[in-house]
Amino acid sequence: MAEAYQKFLDPAVLNDIRHLEVTARNVVEGFISGLHKSPYKGFSVEFAQHREYVPGDDLRYLDWKAYAKSDKYYIKEYEEETNFRAVIVLDTSESMRYQSGENMSKLDYGRFMAASLAYLIQRQSDAAGLALFDEKLYDFVQPATSHASLMRMLASMSNRKPEKKTNIGDVLTDVAQRSGRRSLIVLISDLFDKVDHLRKGLEHLAARKHDMIVFNLMDHQERDFNFDRLTQFVGMEEMPQLLVDPKSLRKAYLEEVATFTAETRRACLRSRADFTPIDTEMPLGVTLQAYLAKRMGRRG
Numbered sequence: 001m002a003e004a005y006q007k008f009l010d011p012a013v014l015n016d017i018r019h020l021e022v023t024a025r026n027v028v029e030g031f032i033s034g035l036h037k038s039p040y041k042g043f044s045v046e047f048a049q050h051r052e053y054v055p056g057d058d059l060r061y062l063d064w065k066a067y068a069k070s071d072k073y074y075i076k077e078y079e080e081e082t083n084f085r086a087v088i089v090l091d092t093s094e095s096m097r098y099q100s101g102e103n104m105s106k107l108d109y110g111r112f113m114a115a116s117l118a119y120l121i122q123r124q125s126d127a128a129g130l131a132l133f134d135e136k137l138y139d140f141v142q143p144a145t146s147h148a149s150l151m152r153m154l155a156s157m158s159n160r161k162p163e164k165k166t167n168i169g170d171v172l173t174d175v176a177q178r179s180g181r182r183s184l185i186v187l188i189s190d191l192f193d194k195v196d197h198l199r200k201g202l203e204h205l206a207a208r209k210h211d212m213i214v215f216n217l218m219d220h221q222e223r224d225f226n227f228d229r230l231t232q233f234v235g236m237e238e239m240p241q242l243l244v245d246p247k248s249l250r251k252a253y254l255e256e257v258a259t260f261t262a263e264t265r266r267a268c269l270r271s272r273a274d275f276t277p278i279d280t281e282m283p284l285g286v287t288l289q290a291y292l293a294k295r296m297g298r299r300g
């Protein structure tokens with residue numbers, strides 16, 4: 001029986017992106033990054049684990065010694081030293097709980113996005129890892145190519161409750177130090193922190209020559225503020241509750257959102273990071289199709 005956390009691998013989304021690639025722009029540790037021409041040739045591999053054989057598996061990787069002992073077929077899985085490593089950095093702070101109407105929360109949208117990207121990266125024989133954070137980095141799954149690693153990432157994402165504040169700057173600095181060799185860093189967050197903190201973190205990543213993508217998730221109501229009656233707003237991340245007339249605030253609010261978006265975009269551009277604002281009302285498959293096709297078009 002499939003574990004509950006496997007729901008984040010949505011077949012419809014994976015079908016939408018099956019013909020696309022996750023690509024890197026930079027040269028990574030002496031190799032041209034991007035999709036492998038031949039994933040095993042010229043790369044060292046080491047044994048990772050056994051798993052039960054399923055029809056369609058490559059028979060070259062059957063472990064006959066394990067069969068002799070157990071009378072069951074097992075496949076040997078290997079970790080590859082790939083020329084493309086990606087770390088997906090997912091914000092699980094309290095503000096990511098927000099959702100309006102029938103939309104999924106920003107956190108769930110981010111979980112589905114992270115799972116889809118990790119699956120796609122591993123499917124192209126590259127290594128995907130995961131970093132989860134709120135006010136600090138609390139879980140880090142090293143980039144790997146194995147199915148077991150993907151399942152660990154999914155389980156890790158599903159277990160954490162969004163309760164704490166955001167501290168992007170220190171977290172990205174920590175990711176820069178833990179990532180080691182140059183990697184593609186994919187940040188998925190509402191970026192609800194001071195822009196200076198984001199800028200500092202991106203600068204640390206850029207100094208270590210990492211390639212960076214920033215997906216800025218916001219709910220439709222957070223972008224448009226279409227509330228039309230006296231509303232009680234519940235504070236998140238230690239902010240107070242407010243009872244306000246949203247119509248009187250809408251103009252000032254939208255100006256603040258526009259300023260925030262412009263400043264975060266500039267911070268990303270200064271560090272050569274892709275900046276992509278995302279409305280969680282948009283179907284994830286459409287969002288990923290549009291972004292990945294655009295990125296593939298400017299590769300190299």
